[in-house]
Amino acid sequence: MSASREFFAALPVAEALAGFRPQRRTGVESVLRDDALGRVPTSAVTSGQPLPGFARSTVDGYAVRAADTYGAGDGLPAYLDVLGRVRMGSMPELSVRPGAALQIPTGAAIPDGADAVVMVEYTQVTMAGAVEVTRPVAIGDGIVRADEDVAAGGALAPAGRPLRPQDLGLLAAAGVTELKVRARPRVAIVSTGDEVVPSDTQRLAAGQVRDATASALSALVTRAGGVPDYRGIVPDDQEALTTTLTEAVAEADLVVVSAGSSVGARDETTAAVEALGDASVFCHGLAIKPGKPTLLAEVAGVPVLGLPGNPLSALVVFRMVGLPVLRLVGGIEVPPPEPTVPATLSRPLASAAGRLDVVQVTLRDGQATPIFGHSALLSLLTTADGYVVVPEPATGLDAGAVVTVTLYA
């Protein structure tokens, strides 16, 4: 990370994401399995035992020796003695000898001596104590092996991928009750701006706006697996901001500052960051619209993200740049998939070459309609069903172009 970076007017977003790699990682902690949804294992979780642990029947029928059924058919059934019935949940006490069978329900343990299960549909009971088998089975038919689900030592869940519902299921099947995961990243959220007042302010004076960005950012952080830590509103005053940032950097894994909207306020954020010890500014300008006045810096290894002043721009940049940094810090190597849908553009979109444009759209009947309006309007983002990205090289997209809409969830 070179100091000269900061003089770049606007860095491409992909370059910023590839190059901005702060060292900070959250610690490791133990969590109970049933609290581990979305948590990130620090190493692959493996099974101490094979699963299911015993050979199981996959059908309702009769446990047999396959050889006893060879050649069986409707015209020439195989006759087997039925020795009894396997009970669910316990090891069969009886074993299957040549010429014999045990009735067995789906999921029960295969008795000694049996090597296949005949489905009940291919059997007929014509007299007590015996069964006719009308179709041959091969060895292994109707059975899952004792280690077919997971081998002893086999992987239950990989490192670096947030745990999904089915992962918790498999961990439960293997008897894992607790596991090591990355701590949730603590994200300090600092709002600045002399015009910004707390969101619970009931009556605004003219010129004042409530802090909308912090609420939305907190929700994005929560949803991405982090813990938002709102640090309140700091006036446009470099000293106050330096004090707040010093505390935030000491306690958080990622610091996000939504700057005041004026040029002066933005400069103050940069100056306040630079005034901290062990600070290096990676860039203060991204080739993205909206969101150009974005600051990326690292203070003592902790990433500091300076967002544009208006809420729409701040939220766009946090999605595009902040969430990847949050995942990096929290050890997520396999990001959860995002909902996307292909659509055709209802009208042309202009874009400057070399700039990533993030365009809010509504979606209807497969058609994406850009929502135009100033980025000072947060309602653009609440009206939108999702957004379209016009990539850096493009100078625009034609009406009718097929685009990928990333949907808001």
Place this chain on the structure above:
Amino acid sequence: MSASREFFAALPVAEALAGFRPQRRTGVESVLRDDALGRVPTSAVTSGQPLPGFARSTVDGYAVRAADTYGAGDGLPAYLDVLGRVRMGSMPELSVRPGAALQIPTGAAIPDGADAVVMVEYTQVTMAGAVEVTRPVAIGDGIVRADEDVAAGGALAPAGRPLRPQDLGLLAAAGVTELKVRARPRVAIVSTGDEVVPSDTQRLAAGQVRDATASALSALVTRAGGVPDYRGIVPDDQEALTTTLTEAVAEADLVVVSAGSSVGARDETTAAVEALGDASVFCHGLAIKPGKPTLLAEVAGVPVLGLPGNPLSALVVFRMVGLPVLRLVGGIEVPPPEPTVPATLSRPLASAAGRLDVVQVTLRDGQATPIFGHSALLSLLTTADGYVVVPEPATGLDAGAVVTVTLYA
């Protein structure tokens, strides 16, 4: 809902979803806005006031009367007296008279008398107290109107759609600190089966399996906005199941029973449900693979879902049928989008006409590869990146067919 339904061998899934509409809805409660992510407003939330509430500058520059700039150009700048500077966060004390301007930062309130803002880029200060404007502005340029983001009484968030991060932002901007939402649906999860033991059992006897389904179901419920309420493992005994179901129906908004895997156990679930008062069975067989032995019933208005015995089938059915019922009960009218991606099938898939097939797949380089294996194997679901649905009318899909993969998040 007719009693004859229960004699249908296997009901198409779409028909089940359209026809199974239990009356149960969760109650209404107040939540703090910052706890409302994903919660479902019971009616549209509207703004008591216009937003931003005052006309704001969208640029750094000079608040002017547009008429004073008409005809201005590089060769013939308009000369305006600069009366002072508008401060962020308060109403300007000065007003703009003809021939004058006020310096103004982005986001500040437009002073009386001004009807446009000239960007600083099109101005030049050549002597103290005056500014040269080199480009004309029209009325409204550089300004967002006082009600341009949201009009007084305008919608902040619709009813029935789970609140997204940006919705919380707009609610914060409007000063909404608390709102009415549907209570989270309480989902009773009942496991049955003589072979099933608690998931914290360290040593299994042969024939026993740990309860994997309940952990995964709980996670799915949590993620869908519900509150899982695990009722433990009930032995394959109709009376015990009836007792548990009676309590569950009295306390929950949705009851989910993962049946034992054997035919007998499945019949017992149906019998236990039918033995309850005010019970009606909607169907006990769905045209879906895996998952055919699914029971849909309503007991005193509360939906009861009987899932197949093996965890993979149970989880597939809960996604396809249980989640829509959960959303219905919880008042979600606009389901959150799911991550999907188009892919080409690496090999052909067979399917019976009239049956919905849910096929687990891995995804690589745009190619979806079906994972074959018995549905008794939960590891199919943890290995999968997502699933492909082969619709009812299809008898299969060819290799190379373009399919939609729904991705696991």
